[in-house]
Amino acid sequence: MAHNLYLVFSKPPTGVSPEEFHKWYADHAQENIESPRFASAQRYEVRRIVAGVEDPSHTHLAAYEYDGTYDEWRDHLSGRLQSGEIVLPEWFREIPFESFDCAPVGGRLIPQGR
Amino acid sequence: MSQYVHLVFSDPPAGVSDHEYNAWYDDHVQEILAVPGFESVRRYAISPVVGSEGSGGFRFLAMYELSCEPAEAIAALESHGLGSADSYIELKDDTASNDANQLDAGAGGPLPLPDWFAGVRFGSWNCTATGDTITLRP
Numbered sequence: 469m470a471h472n473l474y475l476v477f478s479k480p481p482t483g484v485s486p487e488e489f490h491k492w493y494a495d496h497a498q499e500n501i502e503s504p505r506f507a508s509a510q511r512y513e514v515r516r517i518v519a520g521v522e523d524p525s526h527t528h529l530a531a532y533e534y535d536g537t538y539d540e541w542r543d544h545l546s547g548r549l550q551s552g553e554i555v556l557p558e559w560f561r562e563i564p565f566e567s568f569d570c571a572p573v574g575g576r577l578i579p580q581g582r
Numbered sequence: 583m584s585q586y587v588h589l590v591f592s593d594p595p596a597g598v599s600d601h602e603y604n605a606w607y608d609d610h611v612q613e614i615l616a617v618p619g620f621e622s623v624r625r626y627a628i629s630p631v632v633g634s635e636g637s638g639g640f641r642f643l644a645m646y647e648l649s650c651e652p653a654e655a656i657a658a659l660e661s662h663g664l665g666s667a668d669s670y671i672e673l674k675d676d677t678a679s680n681d682a683n684q685l686d687a688g689a690g691g692p693l694p695l696p697d698w699f700a701g702v703r704f705g706s707w708n709c710t711a712t713g714d715t716i717t718l719r720p
């Protein structure tokens with residue numbers, strides 16, 4: 469059974485260097501997947517090209533694989549934030565985020581005849 | 583997950599059922615997977631969660647795993663006429679007007695261009711991993 473996917477696009481907020489952002493995000497992703505039902509996380513540098521022009525609205529993607537439902541880990545993460553187990557940087561709320569919850573349609577497809 | 587990924591978000595036009603769209607898309611990805619660098623694909627139905635108001639209301643995602651840097655894979659895609667919706671329509675028009683191509687086109691023949699294709703909205707992203715896949719600590 470294929471995993472569900474949670475995709476989070478972002479970029480460093482004004483005043484936060486890419487280095488600082490990446491260092492924080494690596495720890496943040498590891499911390500996140502310690503909540504139940506996560507299988508893995510992968511971080512990417514991303515580029516979106518629209519009609520030959522780069523759209524700079526997001527430069528970073530975190531792709532989380534998980535099983536079960538979104539609510540299970542979302543509620544668990546909220547609890548860890550409220551208890552102070554997870555502490556977010558003061559610039560967290562300045563990060564431009566865009567996220568998608570993704571449910572598999574069929575399995576992994578590979579080239580026919582390969 | 584793969585170190586190099588190409589993401590294609592899409593939204594089918596009104597009037598096309600999810601069943602019809604998914605059936606076409608599963609065939610269409612085989613055209614993409616015939617291009618060097620495109621190793622496999624996973625398809626998803628997606629729901630916006632945070633800050634997605636401006637993203638265009640995409641409803642589906644195709645996540646291609648690449649065996650080379652995205653710029654190289656996209657250049658190969660373009661050289662096959664598959665780099666954009668417009669070039670794909672041109673490619674299909676050429677194929678449809680050339681009977682010889684149709685006869686030569688392998689098992690099942692070429693995939694016809696759906697009459698609703700021009701109404702599909704696409705958005706694509708190139709992704710290069712910043713490090714290894716993060717998994718649970720032992």
